[in-house]
Amino acid sequence: xxxxxxxxxxxxxxxxxxxxxxxxxxxxxxxxxxxxxxxxxxxxxxxxxxxxxxxxxxxxxxxxxxxxxxxxxxxxxxxxxxxxxxxxxxxxxxxxxxxxxxxxxxxxxxxxxxxx
Amino acid sequence: xxxxxxxxxxxxxxxxxxxxxxxxxxxxxxxxxxxxxxxxxxxxxxxxxxxxxxxxxxxxxxxxxxxxxxxxxxxxxxxxxxxxxxxxxxxxxxxxxxxxxxxxxxxxxxxxxxx
Numbered sequence: 001x002x003x004x005x006x007x008x009x010x011x012x013x014x015x016x017x018x019x020x021x022x023x024x025x026x027x028x029x030x031x032x033x034x035x036x037x038x039x040x041x042x043x044x045x046x047x048x049x050x051x052x053x054x055x056x057x058x059x060x061x062x063x064x065x066x067x068x069x070x071x072x073x074x075x076x077x078x079x080x081x082x083x084x085x086x087x088x089x090x091x092x093x094x095x096x097x098x099x100x101x102x103x104x105x106x107x108x109x110x111x112x113x114x115x116x
Numbered sequence: 117x118x119x120x121x122x123x124x125x126x127x128x129x130x131x132x133x134x135x136x137x138x139x140x141x142x143x144x145x146x147x148x149x150x151x152x153x154x155x156x157x158x159x160x161x162x163x164x165x166x167x168x169x170x171x172x173x174x175x176x177x178x179x180x181x182x183x184x185x186x187x188x189x190x191x192x193x194x195x196x197x198x199x200x201x202x203x204x205x206x207x208x209x210x211x212x213x214x215x216x217x218x219x220x221x222x223x224x225x226x227x228x229x230x231x
Contacts, residue, residue: 004158009156033218035219037222042224043204043224043225043227044222044224044225045159045206045208045222047219050218050219052218091158091159095218097218103149103161103164103174103220104149104159104161104208104220106158106159106160107158108156108157108158109158
């Protein structure tokens with residue numbers, strides 16, 4: 001079974017600075033998808049960014065980018081120019097590509113605080 | 117553009133009571149999921165469905181039942197609530213094909229307390 005590990009329960013960053021959230025995963029599969037979800041105090045789960053394992057290029061969405069290291073099974077999220085609205089729980093998630101209906105496997109989350 | 121809607125948003129039950137959580141999606145998605153979120157545990161899959169009339173067990177199915185009588189609705193039932201089922205419940209849906217086929221869209225969650 002696949003597992004996802006987020007080793008940083010809490011992180012903090014100064015406004016306008018850059019922060020990196022770590023995620024590692026364990027799988028024997030070669031084709032899969034990785035995601036970062038943001039959960040603000042409203043509880044809504046919001047997709048931040050996704051990465052397809054067969055793509056070498058790291059995904060980027062505005063101020064959010066990932067460092068995908070397939071051999072190391074690492075998938076970190078970098079937030080640049082941090083804003084107060086970035087404060088939230090961040091979840092890393094894995095999904096197998098071998099079946100269309102496989103659910104997400106989540107890490108336990110990292111709580112990010114942004115200091116003004 | 118509602119997306120995934122969960123009702124109710126909050127509920128308090130006494131031990132042994134029953135209730136049904138409703139999830140409705142208006143995106144014509146085939147797949148639907150129920151997760152629970154507990155402090156320090158992330159989200160864990162309870163049950164899921166790959167189409168109307170089908171259901172399957174996830175990681176933590178005990179104490180729950182589900183039904184998918186209509187494509188747009190996925191119901192989660194607790195027949196005899198226990199304090200261990202105090203949690204936040206999330207519904208999600210996704211599509212097996214198309215450009216966004218690997219993205220799960222989530223509802224806003226239901227906070228359930230069992231006393």
